[in-house]
Amino acid sequence: MHTKSPTLAATLANTLERQIVEGAYRAGDKLPSLRELALLHGYSKNTIVAAFELLVSRGLVEPRRGAGYFVLDRPVKAQADEDAGSLRRAMDIVWLMREQLKSRPDVLAVGDGFPPVEWLSEARLDKYHHKVVRTGLGALFRYGNRFGYGPLRDHLVRKLGDFGIGADPRQIVLTHGANDALDLVIRYFVPAGAVVLVDDPGYYPLFGKLKLAGATIVGVPRLADGPDVEVLEQLLVQKRPRLFFTQSVAHNPTGSDLSAAKAYRVLQLAQRFNLLLVENDALADFKPTTLPRLSALDQLERTIYIGSFSKSFSAALRVGFIACGADLASDLADLKALIHVSSSEYCERTVDVILSEGHYQRYVTKLRSRLTEATAKALALFERLDIGVLAKTEQSLYLWGALPNVNDSLVLAEQLLPQKVVIAPGRIFRVNSEAKSPWSRFNVGAVLDPKFEAAVRGVLGRIEKT
Secondary structure, three states, rough: OOOOOOOOHHHHHHHHHHHHOOOOOOOEOOOOHHHHHHHHHHHHHHHHHHHHHHHHHOOEEEEEEEEEEEOOOOOOHHHHHHHHHHHHHHOOOOHHHHHOOOOOOOOOOOOOOOOOOOHHHHHHHHOOHEEEEEEHHHHHHEEEEEEOOOHHHHHHHHHHHOOOOOOOHHHHEEHHHHHHHHHHHHHOOOOOEEEEEEEEEOOOHHHHHHHOOOOOOEEEEEEOOOOOOHHHHHHHHHHHHHEEEEEEOOOOOOOOOOOOOHHHHHHHHHOOOOEEEEOOOOOOOOOOOOOOOOOHHHOOOOEEEEEEEEOOHHEEEEEEEOOOHHHHHHHHHHHHHHHHHOOOHHHHHHHHHHHHHOHHHHHHHHHHHHHHHHHHHHHHHHHOOOOOOOOOOOOOOOEEEEOOOOOOOHHHHHHHHOOOEOOOHHHHHHOOOOOOEEEEEEEOOHHHHHHHHHHHOOOOOHHOOO
């Protein structure tokens, strides 16, 4: 049976509808005029008028006499359906990544992965451009060194030293953020079918990368003081994995920190079973340098340390790094060259200039102070709301919380959406994303907005009545 092709008017209407749905045209925006669209597409004005009439019939635009056609507010039901559809995709790792990349000023994203913008704005990135240019104008028009910008690697040697990690510049490879660093390690070490251990709950983009690599992902339960070492030992005996990806400090999503006792036990098991530990420390600037880190205890013998400046400066800079043994660093630098040619020397020079100024230490000190204050207030709020918390630490960007009488936080997320409050349901962070979870990740800066407390109290009130 021959399917009739859509008319030119329908084709144009569908194109404009897609642009409206995707946000290219927002509520109140005027669509291009008949003349502009006729010149752009080569259609007759009658065709364009017919397309506009189709959009009017779909409830997407309205004509205004003498002014043109304007985009209407999306119907409430259509918006709710779209959001519900997104939530049903919560089992898809990419869903929360999409949410992180959206910018919706009318929505309170209490599951956000980043500190409040006002905390980071004091980094004053705007004042560094002319200083960056002065560090080497000619070099900014060429590819950089395969390891990354040398002076920044020198700075990182000192920064790692503050954590008790001894390294030299040959052991450091700069990357496009921590996620790129994780990707390089996976490409180098993980063949298809390999068994890989991860924190469970854990860093959801890592799970996506491992799935792309064809790895078999096995979760190690994350407790308030670090991995469950009894389960870890059992898995090492049964599965004999080569890698364990973990976060010692400011764990995402639970906010927990590794205890000294657990750190020593994990390293003993790594030695016994020839296990390589990949330690992601993307939130290092938010926590005391004295907290236990596997890489500090091991000195990069069985550990690969990954750091980033995305959370403490700006995600737009995309500067991260890998610290490891010198031979492995050289191999990873070669792999990086094959994939990217080089990382962004402009961004790396910017970070180097920031680190070179005395303002940096004051900025980080204030960042930690703000986080300490926000954490205390968030914990007090959660106690008033009777929200259970897995790990109560002095400074934590995230709280792993469970509301009373809520068995599935995905359902909770759906109930909060009409109030334009978006949470990060726990199943997103689990290896088995289909299993119900009462837990959610909460950002301590975002939950202090009164809108969150009001929305939660409303939900809890409805639960009590049922």
